[in-house]
Amino acid sequence: xxxxELDDVSKAFGSLKAVDGVSFKVEAGEIFGIAGPNGSGxxxxxxxxxGIPFGPDRGQIRFDGIAINGKSGxxxxxxxxxxxxxxxxxxxxxxxxxxxxxGASYGKQExxxxxxxxxxxxxxxxVGLGSxxxxxxxxxxxxxxxxxxxxxxxxxxQPRMLLLDEPASSLTKPEIETSIGLIRRTxxxxxxxxxIEHVLTFLMSLSQHLLVLNNGRVLAAGDPAGVIADxxxxxxxxxxRRSAA
Amino acid sequence: xxxxxxxxxxSHAEAAAPIAPGRTPWxxxxxxxxxxxxxxxLLPLIFGDTYARHILIMAFIYAIVASNWDLSLGYxxxxxxxxxxxxxxxxxxxxLLTKLAAFDPWVALFASGVIATLAxxxxxxxxxxxxxxxxxxxxxxxxxxxxxxxxxxxxxTGGTQGLVRIPGLYVFDHNMVRDGKxxxxxxxxxxxxxxxxxxxxxxRSRAGASIVALRDNEEYAISRGVSIVRQRMLTLAASAFxxxxxxxxxxxxxxxxxxxxxxxxxxxxxxxxxxxxxTSTIYGAIxxxxxxxxxxxxxxxFGAWRPMITAVLIIGxxxxxxxxxxxxxxxxxxxxAGRIKRPG
Numbered sequence: 075x076x077x078x079e080l081d082d083v084s085k086a087f088g089s090l091k092a093v094d095g096v097s098f099k100v101e102a103g104e105i106f107g108i109a110g111p112n113g114s115g116x117x118x119x120x121x122x123x124x125g126i127p128f129g130p131d132r133g134q135i136r137f138d139g140i141a142i143n144g145k146s147g148x149x150x151x152x153x154x155x156x157x158x159x160x161x162x163x164x165x166x167x168x169x170x171x172x173x174x175x176x177g178a179s180y181g182k183q184e185x186x187x188x189x190x191x192x193x194x195x196x197x198x199x200x201v202g203l204g205s206x207x208x209x210x211x212x213x214x215x216x217x218x219x220x221x222x223x224x225x226x227x228x229x230x231x232q233p234r235m236l237l238l239d240e241p242a243s244s245l246t247k248p249e250i251e252t253s254i255g256l257i258r259r260t261x262x263x264x265x266x267x268x269x270i271e272h273v274l275t276f277l278m279s280l281s282q283h284l285l286v287l288n289n290g291r292v293l294a295a296g297d298p299a300g301v302i303a304d305x306x307x308x309x310x311x312x313x314x315r316r317s318a319a
Numbered sequence: 320x321x322x323x324x325x326x327x328x329x330s331h332a333e334a335a336a337p338i339a340p341g342r343t344p345w346x347x348x349x350x351x352x353x354x355x356x357x358x359x360x361l362l363p364l365i366f367g368d369t370y371a372r373h374i375l376i377m378a379f380i381y382a383i384v385a386s387n388w389d390l391s392l393g394y395x396x397x398x399x400x401x402x403x404x405x406x407x408x409x410x411x412x413x414x415l416l417t418k419l420a421a422f423d424p425w426v427a428l429f430a431s432g433v434i435a436t437l438a439x440x441x442x443x444x445x446x447x448x449x450x451x452x453x454x455x456x457x458x459x460x461x462x463x464x465x466x467x468x469x470x471x472x473x474x475x476t477g478g479t480q481g482l483v484r485i486p487g488l489y490v491f492d493h494n495m496v497r498d499g500k501x502x503x504x505x506x507x508x509x510x511x512x513x514x515x516x517x518x519x520x521x522x523r524s525r526a527g528a529s530i531v532a533l534r535d536n537e538e539y540a541i542s543r544g545v546s547i548v549r550q551r552m553l554t555l556a557a558s559a560f561x562x563x564x565x566x567x568x569x570x571x572x573x574x575x576x577x578x579x580x581x582x583x584x585x586x587x588x589x590x591x592x593x594x595x596x597x598t599s600t601i602y603g604a605i606x607x608x609x610x611x612x613x614x615x616x617x618x619x620x621f622g623a624w625r626p627m628i629t630a631v632l633i634i635g636x637x638x639x640x641x642x643x644x645x646x647x648x649x650x651x652x653x654x655x656a657g658r659i660k661r662p663g
Contacts, residue, residue, distance in 0.1 A: 126542050146541075146546075148544050148546045151541070151542055151544040156542065164539075167599065175525060175528060176532045179528075180543055182544070209340035209342070231544060
């Protein structure tokens, strides 16, 4: 059984069909990439899977066999489905350690204070935020550090699956390299990863499966090399010969 | 797939980091807490006259109400403009329980805290899906509603006339009237200590961090498993208990109740205490309550000028120190410490 399963999922804003009849399956343990030009519905897809801030209008979403469409955002998170946000996000009024402690404490069932503190410390060390940065206010961190912290708060939840929304956006080349390594090591912890990116090279270097969205619909899906070679995908990204000319 | 789950051993992270890295250690805070309140407990030795003690008792009551408001407004970011209604509910719950139901005053005092807490939980329901200004509207409406109910039920509540001859508190056979207000002084101080202890333990707990997380970024907090319904209710309920008790104590101390407690002027005074002190500190609201209450007394001779001078001073402090009195204290402490440390 697939870990995450979407069946004919749709979401419209007025007359705009942001996500239109999307179906796919993510198997446990893989890194599954979703590509698509800006405005193709990638982030909306993440929003409706996680119920933050809304679920789908139509269709079924099952996580680990449980129907999650209609469940509230925090309940979905507690089932073990974590996400990050496209923009670097943090709880600015809390310290780095407290940020991670939130994920550790509220992520999955109730944890004792000591267990939660251990999980938070471990997750921070994992992303490279060592104990010397634990006491800093999150609002004082750099963009890259905040992105790492956002990953740490997700890892501290000890989720089964992690949805990463454009982890490479607004990062420098060396930071992107570090991120790729970090995502690989996150997957090696046994966390299944669903990854949105519009930088194709980033996706290609990580994903075992690739899906391309365009105008809210699945354009192509399957083995990354095959998907990239698909003429419809090339057209969506680059336009046709005629319109390009 | 080497080194998959290798958790960097926690003992090492734990050993390197204090309990709450970046925050004042518990021990230091406890020392400051005990010293500060011990100092307050000695005040009756300096101020023997009942009027000065009355001012201090009022400052303690305001400090409880303001610091509890800081929990919901400062830490929680919930614009609860019905906070004074919770205080008013405490006033009337105590008055009615003691006068009509003949409750023991101490039982009524505690029950008033519980009733205010239940009222806070009730008011949370309509504001769960609201943000910012809409929360102000609903909570303000709630305060008006409570006041109108009290006015309309004048047979029981005394309506606009209020209630008089409310039973006061007692301490064994101690004479509460002819002791220069020292019993009421120490009861008020004990309530402030209990309230402050409760608030500080709460804001330093994981639940306290979670309400700040919701304030800073609601969607992000939800994505980390924080329930907005549960934590919002917890925020308002936690800020209501001692507020209700403060209202009950106020009724017991004044021996009368009036709908003035629902008025804008009291709400404005308490709000300026919260903001002047510096939000999200608890201590700031308490310090500002003392400063403003005592300042208002000093200025008594200025009559109608008094509120204007106070307002100008508040604006002055807030312009110079946007984080309020606590920011001012921190800055001056930093300057002093810097001078001491600087060699030569």
